[in-house]
Amino acid sequence: MLDARIPEGPLELKWTQFKATCLLINPANRRKHKVIVVGTGLAGASCAASLSELGFHVEVFTFHDSARRAHSVAAQGGINAAKNYKNDGDSIWRMFYDTVKGGDFRSREANIYRMAECSMALIDQAVAQGVPFAREYSGYLSNRSFGGVQVSRTFYARGQTGQQLLQGAYQSLMRQQKIGSVVLHTRHEMMDLVVYDNKARGIISRNLDTGEIKSHSADAVVLATGGYGKIYYLSTLAMNCNASAIWRAHKKGAYFAAPSWTQFHPTSLPQMGDYQSKLTLMSESLRNDGRIWVPKKAGDDRKPNDIPENDRDYYLERKYPSFGNLAPRDISSRAAIEQINAGHGAGPLKNAVYLDFKESIDREGKQVIEKRYGNLFNMYEKITGINAYQEPMLISPAAHFSMGGLWVDYGLMSNLKGLFVLGEANFADHGANRLGANSLLQACVDGYFISHYTIMDYLAGNGLSKTDEKGLKEQFDKDTIRVKERLQKLLSIQGDKTPETFHKELGRILYSKCGLLRNAHALQMAREELKNLQQEFHQRLLVAGEAHSINFELEKAARVEDYLQLAPLIVEDALQREESCGAHFREEFQTKEGEALRNDNDFGYVSVWESTEKGEFILHKEHLDFNYVTVSERSYK
Amino acid sequence: MKLTLHIWRQKNAGSKGNFKTYPLEGLDPNMSVPEMLDHLNEILIRKGEDPVAFESDCREGICGQCGFVINGHIQSPEKSATTCQTHLRSFNNDDELYIEPFRAKSFPVKKDLCIDRTAFDRIIGAGGYIGVNTGQAPEANSILIGHDTAEEAFDAAACIGCGACVATCKNASAALFTGAKIAHLAMLPQGKLEAKARARAMVEQMDAEGFGACTFTRACEVVCPQSVSVANIVKMNKEFLWG
Structure with a gap:
């Protein structure tokens, strides 16, 4: 059993207790400690800026050309906080409970409570930075509602909340860079994590413009490198999102938790053809005013506006009357795929459902809807050529958020000492399903309000001064050579299939056999297919160009190789967990009504995986204790 | 759909670039411009040629990473759109597209369509x-x-x-x-x-x-x-x- 090192004491005092007793370092000595931060999304940029403000020496790495581009930028709908500005019964406790329930009782109570507790300060911080959240005419902050809750606790900046929050963090980071306290390396990818004496001691980077491979040592390493939903190829993620940093760390000993828990977002645009490289997300906030339906009759070919009310099935409202169109994401996605699989799908490929605004437009007027969602409607029209004020949107579930990630303890530290994992890259807070608008929150809370305490606590007590410097240097040299050899190997195969081709095939296997719906038979087939694909990769990969200049193909090849190694672990995890919970739906384990059937007795733990040198997976468990909430069947009816 | 592309090719910051012509067939009007370049690169790589270097990440118009000049239009011939939000339906069959990087002294070209x-x-x-x-x-x-x-x-x-x-x-x-x-x-x-x-x-x-x-x-x-x-x-x- 793994120990998450959760502080003793009552739930609401755990974090206070931790802050009051953690070790500190005096301002003059902080400069002597160097921390490497990989990733400049919300979690990475906020962590780096906060550490730098305290006086630590921070070195930051991003593969992007600027720290403003990470995929946090694309989060649309909002960020949750238990401010209770709406006077609608919200509280830290309520937010905590909603999140535990939303995650289908597969996350840590202490972590979630802390996230809810820190949520309010985060809104304060963002406002102070100049984030232009939506306001009422009185000048007060405005809120809206998101899936899986009955209060309005979501703060938003039109449909570009992630962009605005990221700018706040990015600007804070650039301010620190300007005063020389942060060294920022753009267009640098982490090729490996250097572990010495069981501690994370630095990274090997590749300069993506020149190909230069370089060692960087530090007293602690922070990975804030985002999620890996792009492993499904067609996903809502950016093209360059990857699992590489966390997978490379995993291969150096960092445990990987719940790898198969990937959220499928219910309101993405459907796939339209084979050429497609990504699926664009439409914000969940649309479900506040849009009604989801499919034709009652399977195979109904009429245009949506020609289908009369009586021939429409508003299936979410029918099945989940108390949450209706705002049922949580896992449930909404599953309900959609059931309708599509049963032949009720809409659109040219019959792979979508309708999201209809007619009733809201009739009720509130086009202007009001335009004000709320104008940019989303524009975006929809740009992509599809369809005007959603006149006919319903076509939406479909798509791979989106990784609840899984590197295992971390309460202090966000991996089992490898000195390796901290923040934001979507860790597994910690969302259980088996993340609630909307909690992703931005977790990234921000990890980076602004948690990591600097826990990193300082580690640095103050780690005894790094006794390191054998010669041994450490040898480790760096060894890892550098390995990185160079790996890249040469990828270049030397000279087969006939590009990294992109392999990625697409990988995505097809995962979508069909380890996607929204899973079963043992399909998973076993996936295991075999992945084995073959991996073998084929090493025989037939074709990488253009060379290693000493800009080479996007080489970057992609290494990332796809990492994905091909992670995929079998995802399948293994899905196969091992013989229950349904949240986004993990095993068809063998469902209630009579077709809802997820959990097995708390046998699976009330987080699956935490270790990979051996030979590529075998060893399962460790972190038992989940629920001392404050009653574990129950999750109902949104 | 058929298009003839003239793409700016430049090996690195120090070298001189020029347009190279690539006729493309079998395109889908719903492809975005970066997806068209993905398609072209797949063909180039198979032929043993150097793929076109271009940056494009979110492909939904928000990260700011992409952006080329297409027939003199900055980002896109469409109004208020990025290159990644531009689909081939914006062009006519048999059109010729001149695709080049943003030009400015303060944005040096690094390679092909990539700028600093x-x-x-x-x-x-x-x-x-x-x-x-x-x-x-x-x-x-x-x-x-x-x-x-x-x-x-x-x-x-x-x-x-x-x-x-x-x-x-x-x-x-x-x-x-x-x-x-x-x-x-x-x-x-x-x-x-x-x-x-x-x-x-x-x-x-x-x-x-x-x-x-x-x-x-x-x-x-x-x-x-x-x-x-x-x-x-x-x-x-x-x-x-x-x-």
């Missing part, structure tokens, strides 16, 4: 922030901001840092980019205190990076994917002179 826009980051670093450390913030609703002010600040803050404004400007001026950040922060009560110093520092950095002066042709506003208004340039000048 780090000058923008340095302008932000010079003062494009509110100097608040983590932990210092007061209760959020203690700072009241009128609805319209918040909306106006958002309009300025919506900039995605793509550089289209610079690329279209005959002077390669970064006035819209810089002005948008100065205006966003200056119109909010939290950002007022540092407004003048911020405007000075950012404008100085903008000049030091070699961007040209603004002669207010308003071309930038037209190509901006987020339709950031040139009114922000006026606000920048006001903060710089009298802030």
Whole structure:
């Protein structure tokens, strides 16, 4: 059993207790400690800026050309906080409970409570930075509602909340860079994590413009490198999102938790053809005013506006009357795929459902809807050529958020000492399903309000001064050579299939056999297919160009190789967990009504995986204790 | 669908580039421009040729990473759109497309369609922030901001840092980019205190990076994917002179 090192004491005092007793370092000595931060999304940029403000020496790495581009930028709908500005019964406790329930009782109570507790300060911080959240005419902050809750606790900046929050963090980071306290390396990818004496001691980077491979040592390493939903190829993620940093760390000993828990977002645009490289997300906030339906009759070919009310099935409202169109994401996605699989799908490929605004437009007027969602409607029209004020949107579930990630303890530290994992890259807070608008929150809370305490606590007590410097240097040299050899190997195969081709095939296997719906038979087939694909990769990969200049193909090849190694672990995890919970739906384990059937007795733990040198997976468990909430069947009816 | 592409090929920053022609067939009108380039690269790689280097990440118009010149149109022939939001249905069958990188002295070409826009980051670093450390913030609703002010600040803050404004400007001026950040922060009560110093520092950095002066042709506003208004340039000048 793994120990998450959760502080003793009552739930609401755990974090206070931790802050009051953690070790500190005096301002003059902080400069002597160097921390490497990989990733400049919300979690990475906020962590780096906060550490730098305290006086630590921070070195930051991003593969992007600027720290403003990470995929946090694309989060649309909002960020949750238990401010209770709406006077609608919200509280830290309520937010905590909603999140535990939303995650289908597969996350840590202490972590979630802390996230809810820190949520309010985060809104304060963002406002102070100049984030232009939506306001009422009185000048007060405005809120809206998101899936899986009955209060309005979501703060938003039109449909570009992630962009605005990221700018706040990015600007804070650039301010620190300007005063020389942060060294920022753009267009640098982490090729490996250097572990010495069981501690994370630095990274090997590749300069993506020149190909230069370089060692960087530090007293602690922070990975804030985002999620890996792009492993499904067609996903809502950016093209360059990857699992590489966390997978490379995993291969150096960092445990990987719940790898198969990937959220499928219910309101993405459907796939339209084979050429497609990504699926664009439409914000969940649309479900506040849009009604989801499919034709009652399977195979109904009429245009949506020609289908009369009586021939429409508003299936979410029918099945989940108390949450209706705002049922949580896992449930909404599953309900959609059931309708599509049963032949009720809409659109040219019959792979979508309708999201209809007619009733809201009739009720509130086009202007009001335009004000709320104008940019989303524009975006929809740009992509599809369809005007959603006149006919319903076509939406479909798509791979989106990784609840899984590197295992971390309460202090966000991996089992490898000195390796901290923040934001979507860790597994910690969302259980088996993340609630909307909690992703931005977790990234921000990890980076602004948690990591600097826990990193300082580690640095103050780690005894790094006794390191054998010669041994450490040898480790760096060894890892550098390995990185160079790996890249040469990828270049030397000279087969006939590009990294992109392999990625697409990988995505097809995962979508069909380890996607929204899973079963043992399909998973076993996936295991075999992945084995073959991996073998084929090493025989037939074709990488253009060379290693000493800009080479996007080489970057992609290494990332796809990492994905091909992670995929079998995802399948293994899905196969091992013989229950349904949240986004993990095993068809063998469902209630009579077709809802997820959990097995708390046998699976009330987080699956935490270790990979051996030979590529075998060893399962460790972190038992989940629920001392404050009653574990129950999750109902949104 | 059939198109003839003329794409700017340049090995690296030091070499001279030129257009190379690639006829493409079997295209789908619903493909985005980057997806068309993916398709082309797949063909080039199989033929043993060097694929076209281009950057494109979110492919939904928000990260600011992509952005080329297509037949003289900065980013896109469509209004308020990025290159990744441009689909082949915007063109006619048998069209010829000239695709080249954004051109500006301060945005050197690194390879093919990739440019170096780090000058923008340095302008932000010079003062494009509110100097608040983590932990210092007061209760959020203690700072009241009128609805319209918040909306106006958002309009300025919506900039995605793509550089289209610079690329279209005959002077390669970064006035819209810089002005948008100065205006966003200056119109909010939290950002007022540092407004003048911020405007000075950012404008100085903008000049030091070699961007040209603004002669207010308003071309930038037209190509901006987020339709950031040139009114922000006026606000920048006001903060710089009298802030």
